[in-house]
Amino acid sequence: MDRPLQMDQHSLVTAWKEQLPTTMDDGESFRVLADDGNRSSLLIHFDAAGHQAYSLDFRCTYVDSREVAVDLLDVEQSGRHTDERTEAVQQLAQRYTRQIHECAQALQGLTNP
Known part of the structure; x- marks a missing residue:
């Protein structure tokens, strides 16, 4: 049976900040913030490694x-909005989406006790 998320948002953000780095590559950075509009949501910002200077918000x-x-x-490149349909951006978006899902799966012991 599907159960609603019972964990408070502050604890969830803390757990994500601790777990997410284990799924990331060297040189990448991220921020995890509470979504003030929805207590069941997080806002995750990634800065991609490399000279492309992409940042993606999820x-x-x-x-x-x-x-x-x-x-x-x-999606931004060097601080400017950019087309998210390019192949490079799509590959980054897919990779970060996979990392988000991996992190959520790793945290199921906390979110689905």
Whole structure:
């Protein structure tokens, strides 16, 4: 049976900040913030490694205590909005989406006790 997320948002953000680096490559950085508009969502910002200077923003929403929905919100290159349909951006978006899902899966012991 699907159960709603019971974990408070502050604890969830802390757990994600600790777990997410284990899925990332060297040189990449990220920020995890609470989504003030939805207590079941997190806002995750990635700065990609390399000379392309891409940054991607995602919303990760807990559908229930085990499953997350991931939405790409924004893509920037060197601080400017850029087309998210390019192959390079699509590859980054897919990789970060996979990392978000891996992190959510690793945290199921906390989110789905």
